[in-house]
Amino acid sequence: MDVSTRRNNVSRFLRLSGSLVAGALILVQLASAQSQYPPLTFPNTWTQVAPEGFGDRQNSWAWSMSWFNGNLLVGTNRANECVVKEAAHLTNPATPYPPGDPNIKCTANPDLLPLQAEIWSWNPATTQWTMVFQAPNDIPIPNTNPQLYTAADIGYRNMFIFTEQSGTQALYVSGCSAISIYPGIPGARVLRSIDGVNFAPLAQDPGTVLGDMNSQCFRGAATYNGNLFLIASEPWALLEAAHPEQGDNAFQIVTSPTANAEEICVFNNYLYVSFANGTTGFSVYKTNATGAIPYRMTPVIVDGGYKNPWPNKSILSMAVFNGSLYVGGDGLRHGADYNAQGAELFVINADNTWNVVVGADRTLPNGTMMTPLSGYGVGFGWKYNEHIWRLVVFDGRLYVGTFNESTTLRFDNPTFLDQNMGFNFYYTDDGVTFNLIDQTGFGDKFNDGIRSLCVTPYGFFLGTTNQWFGLEVWQGVPPGFVAPAP
Secondary structure (H helix, E strand, C coil): CCHHHHHHHHHHHHHHHCCHHHHHHHHHCCCCCCCCCCCCCCCCCEEECCCHHHHCCCEEEEEEEEEECCEEEEEEEECHHHHHHHHHHHHCCCCCCCCCCCCCCCCCCHHHCCCCCEEEEEECCCCEEEEEEECCCCEECCCCCCCCEECCCCEEEEEEEEECCCCCEEEEEEEECHHHCCCCCCCCCEEEECCCCCCEECCCCCCCCCCCCCCCEEEEEEEECCEEEEEEECCCEEEEECCHHHCHHHEEECCCCCCCEEEEEEECCEEEEEECCCCCCCEEEEECCCCCCCCCCEEEECHHHHCCCCCCCEEEEEEEECCEEEEEEECCCCCCCHHHCCCCEEEECCCCCEEEEECCCEECCCCCEECCCCCCCHHHHCCCEEEEEEEEEECCEEEEEEEECCCCCCCCCHHHHHHHCCCCEEEECCCCCEEEEECCCCCCCCCCEEEEEEEECCEEEEEEECCCCCCCEEEECCCCCCCCCC
């Protein structure tokens, strides 16, 4: 019997017995032992490999990463906090723009914000970075005289490699539009590249499915049944295309108009889809993506896993590890007490039973008590860890990166918050016992989140969010690791 099967059998037994705390002790002994190298630790195995913000503090997030065509590509998010605060100011004029944080630099006139998103490429032979693409600044800003322009893309949220039916491997890049601050301008675009150097938008002509999405962003993607699945947000939809390179009506919407799909992952021969709900909490469903549209979805976790009160409203990350699917939550709720906002981590087994791994105790509808397998409460015991933002498997271990709001709130209670500013980073060998790598944003309290993680032949790369001084990119190389010759 393999480790994954033994682990799931123990987990099922413990759920039936209700003894989940004791389960953590048993499951610790079932580590996968699949790793070839020692775990990555900080600071010994990590090196910062790009200048902050690629030399421009307005490159505030390393929003996406991909190893493609022999190079590491990083997509940026521009002037994130400036855009967020201007959007909030338009909704509620009492919200100040520019923001009051003295370390965030925004133009006094938001119409002059430098919002052209960028894609940077790292060459392993030279270890040099090159900007291979910058979004054009060609979208007219409404009601400006003289006429001003904004970027066609203000951020690149996701990069996904898809093998097209012709056999061509293409990189699809999910863009975001400035529509949140300029209602009426064109919505988000999707870029495509076959070489990692030249990028072009998919056709999005008016009157077609893709052309009429008019979403603020495109998000995550997955390959299932040979087709590309892609999430659009605000308005939300899950799209499918057998020939995504054709754009336009090559895509179809496969979810209900009222369903806010947010994250997807292929697991156990199904497509798993998470849906956001700010009231009742997230849900996770699975589908075989066949039959009538919208596709039939089978519930796996509902009502935010029954946390009460304040269930996590959405799922932001998914990864398959040790034969199970791990899903990381989003606990951020504006207006709620911070004790309620820590993120949770869940595990879904192959038989679709599930457990909370990191989070709060809860009572299930059948009256059974469920406690976190790891012993950690919400946010790994730090309530300001409000996102389990990235989950990636590297060298047989699951690595977990958070968003920590402590830095944003540092003026509220500096003595208390100063003990833990910056993202938190963990790894686990068995999915239950978590080891802290760092809780200081790799020594920079302004690195408040791990937004991208990428496995490459040259080690493990990590991209941060830092809306104050610009993103950082780090390379993790374990002891004994041998990279191929460039």
